[in-house]
Amino acid sequence: MAATRSSNSKPTKTSEEKFSLAQVFVAFASLPRVFRLVWSASAPMTLILGGLSILRGLTPAVSVSITQVVIDSVIRGIRIHSIAPIWLPVGLQLAVSLVDRVFANANNIVQQLLQDKVLNHTQLMILRKTNTLDLSSFENAEFYDKLQQAATQTNYKPVSMISQTFELMRTTITLVAMLSLLLQLSWWLALVAFILPIPSFIASSKYSWYGYRLMRHEAPERRKMLYINKVMTVDDYNKEIKLFNLGNFFIGRYIGLMTNFYEDGKKILVPRQLNNLLWSSLTVIANSGIYLYVALQAVLGRISLGALSKYTQASIQAGTSFQGILDGVSNVYENALFVNTLFEFLQYVPTIVPPEKPVKVPIQEDSNGLDLEFRDVSFTYPGKTEPTLRHVSFTVRAGESIALVGRNGAGKTTLVKLLTRLYDPDEGEILIGGLNIRNYDFADLRQYVGVIFQDFAKYQMTARENIGIGRVVDIDNLEDVKASASKSGADEVIEGLDEGYESMLGHWFKDGTQLSGGEWQKVALARAFMRDARILILDEPTSALDPQAEYDVFTRFRHLTSGKTAIFISHRFSTVRLADRIFVIEHGDIIESGSHQELMQRDGRYAELFNLQAQAYR
Numbered sequence: 001m002a003a004t005r006s007s008n009s010k011p012t013k014t015s016e017e018k019f020s021l022a023q024v025f026v027a028f029a030s031l032p033r034v035f036r037l038v039w040s041a042s043a044p045m046t047l048i049l050g051g052l053s054i055l056r057g058l059t060p061a062v063s064v065s066i067t068q069v070v071i072d073s074v075i076r077g078i079r080i081h082s083i084a085p086i087w088l089p090v091g092l093q094l095a096v097s098l099v100d101r102v103f104a105n106a107n108n109i110v111q112q113l114l115q116d117k118v119l120n121h122t123q124l125m126i127l128r129k130t131n132t133l134d135l136s137s138f139e140n141a142e143f144y145d146k147l148q149q150a151a152t153q154t155n156y157k158p159v160s161m162i163s164q165t166f167e168l169m170r171t172t173i174t175l176v177a178m179l180s181l182l183l184q185l186s187w188w189l190a191l192v193a194f195i196l197p198i199p200s201f202i203a204s205s206k207y208s209w210y211g212y213r214l215m216r217h218e219a220p221e222r223r224k225m226l227y228i229n230k231v232m233t234v235d236d237y238n239k240e241i242k243l244f245n246l247g248n249f250f251i252g253r254y255i256g257l258m259t260n261f262y263e264d265g266k267k268i269l270v271p272r273q274l275n276n277l278l279w280s281s282l283t284v285i286a287n288s289g290i291y292l293y294v295a296l297q298a299v300l301g302r303i304s305l306g307a308l309s310k311y312t313q314a315s316i317q318a319g320t321s322f323q324g325i326l327d328g329v330s331n332v333y334e335n336a337l338f339v340n341t342l343f344e345f346l347q348y349v350p351t352i353v354p355p356e357k358p359v360k361v362p363i364q365e366d367s368n369g370l371d372l373e374f375r376d377v378s379f380t381y382p383g384k385t386e387p388t389l390r391h392v393s394f395t396v397r398a399g400e401s402i403a404l405v406g407r408n409g410a411g412k413t414t415l416v417k418l419l420t421r422l423y424d425p426d427e428g429e430i431l432i433g434g435l436n437i438r439n440y441d442f443a444d445l446r447q448y449v450g451v452i453f454q455d456f457a458k459y460q461m462t463a464r465e466n467i468g469i470g471r472v473v474d475i476d477n478l479e480d481v482k483a484s485a486s487k488s489g490a491d492e493v494i495e496g497l498d499e500g501y502e503s504m505l506g507h508w509f510k511d512g513t514q515l516s517g518g519e520w521q522k523v524a525l526a527r528a529f530m531r532d533a534r535i536l537i538l539d540e541p542t543s544a545l546d547p548q549a550e551y552d553v554f555t556r557f558r559h560l561t562s563g564k565t566a567i568f569i570s571h572r573f574s575t576v577r578l579a580d581r582i583f584v585i586e587h588g589d590i591i592e593s594g595s596h597q598e599l600m601q602r603d604g605r606y607a608e609l610f611n612l613q614a615q616a617y618r
């Protein structure tokens with residue numbers, strides 16, 4: 001883990017960097033899973049698209065053969081001074097062209113619809129996948145690169161990969177049909193038409209690879225651009241941007257990144273197109289040669305005028321179809337590279353998983369609380385070398401209220417993350433209700449452990465929804481929402497809003513009202529009260545509350561949580577002292593514990609910190 005989180009953003013393996021032709025064919029190995037993906041988006045549409053491709057593959061050969069008949073019957077018509085012979089072939093030609101148009105348009109419709117379906121399907125897959133992943137994934141840069149690539153680069157790629165495969169099928173059919181026409185005249189004509197596009201194919205595949213490699217290199221930088229975009233466009237940052245006058249600074253950075261991408265893109269685009277020009281000119285020259293040869297055959301009277309037209313068209317079409325096949329192969333290859341990033345993302349698996357046979361959290365009927373215990377728990381964040389928690393052991397009885405104090409970075413929030421299984425400890429056990437929490441299903445565990453983190457979420461939704469999502473099934477239950485709001489003191493805030501509980505909070509959406517920091521905190525607290533939690537944890541819930549509000553919340557909190565197990569984390573000793581017991585955390589361990597009186601008498605770290613704060617108010 002440590003190695004993968006290194007700041008070096010270049011891909012680690014050099015073998016990954018080189019292009020080889022074999023890779024192109026290996027890319028086709030991913031076709032089956034891409035096919036499954038598209039198939040699961042819509043089976044009937046995939047079938048129709050396949051059928052249309054086969055039919056459309058046959059029409060050019062039919063059309064070319066009819067052309068011969070048309071021209072020859074025109075000549076016969078001239079000879080016998082009658083227009084009778086031309087009606088049928090011309091009619092046929094018309095019919096074939098019309099049918100071809102119908103097929104082409106039907107193809108476009110189905111392809112577009114299927115594309116949209118696949119797009120929706122993959123977006124949902126990405127969201128659902130994200131929903132299963134660990135918090136630690138979201139704290140990892142490499143993960144964001146993959147997520148970003150999967151979400152933005154692969155949108156249309158799976159379906160274009162499939163339609164290109166069908167296209168490939170179609171062109172192959174056309175090619176075989178045309179070659180068999182050409183063989184009637186001369187085998188070497190067929191051969192020339194066949195060999196010509198190969199070098200162009202190799203060059204084009206190479207550039208596909210360069211493009212893909214560039215995309216991977218750029219992913220971290222592209223995220224920087226997105227980030228700047230967010231910083232510049234979201235209300236949270238706007239105050240600072242104005243006051244620190246950061247607008248031009250960020251725009252400057254943005255321009256820098258943008259320019260780099262432009263230059264990098266140009267480095268590939270220009271040689272790619274020049275290459276293309278070179279090879280397509282060669283094809284044009286060779287086709288003219290074939291044309292000349294066939295024309296000479298006609299002049300020498302070896303073939304009819306109709307045949308002249310048939311063979312020249314067949315040779316040109318054979319050339320373009322083979323070119324088309326090779327382009328198709330390199331397109332499929334290019335798309336496969338991109339689609340692989342989607343599959344790579346989908347391969348992420350959470351390491352923190354619920355048990356196969358979950359046990360119900362044992363609820364004690366005689367108590368509203370649950371007891372909990374940390375047994376010799378150690379934990380180091382992924383990618384870090386220093387442990388954040390070292391051999392922490394403590395017990396909290398059901399119904400007890402505990403305050404955690406300690407300096408910034410001591411590990412208080414980390415304790416809570418472990419307790420809710422956002423992370424699993426490296427060593428030791430955490431027990432709730434006498435059992436290791438690994439035995440409980442996530443939903444069950446998190447139903448009984450209600451937490452409001454210090455960086456709680458401010459949802460840009462209505463006040464009712466902001467509170468109601470604490471228990472989603474009751475989001476429309478205004479009575480419960482109101483009751484929770486009154487517990488946290490949010491009721492006064494919300495009732496003062498124009499539309500009460502239906503008022504939109506935040507500035508993002510129409511008619512939204514922005515709340516103050518403390519008001520938001522009350523709303524978040526109310527959300528915690530929506531949960532019928534037996535262990536209620538508030539991580540610095542009052543940091544933004546004014547002293548009066550803090551006092552109110554805490555007296556109410558003590559009252560409301562009586563019987564429940566309550567843990568609160570605070571830097572204010574005026575509230576900390578209300579707890580039954582206080583734990584002092586330092587350097588990842590609990591160094592002191594006891595009631596306020598006991599700890600003051602002990603005259604240790606707690607007393608020192610308490611006096612430090614008290615002094616400031618004297």
Ligand SMILES: Nc1ncnc2c1ncn2[C@@H]1O[C@H](COP(=O)(O)OP(=O)(O)OP(=O)(O)O)[C@@H](O)[C@H]1O
Pocket residue numbers: 139381382384388406407408409410411412413414415454
């Ligand atoms: N996601 C993370 N990845 C790596 N290290 C982390 C992560 N979160 C926290 N840390 C580190 O773990 C240590 C403990 O952090 P924690 O958030 O538990 O502190 P805290 O006691 O809650 O501090 P505060 O009073 O500032 O909230 C800190 O040194 C912090 O840098």
Ligand SMILES: [Mg+2]
Pocket residue numbers: 412413414454539
């Ligand atoms: Mg914290």
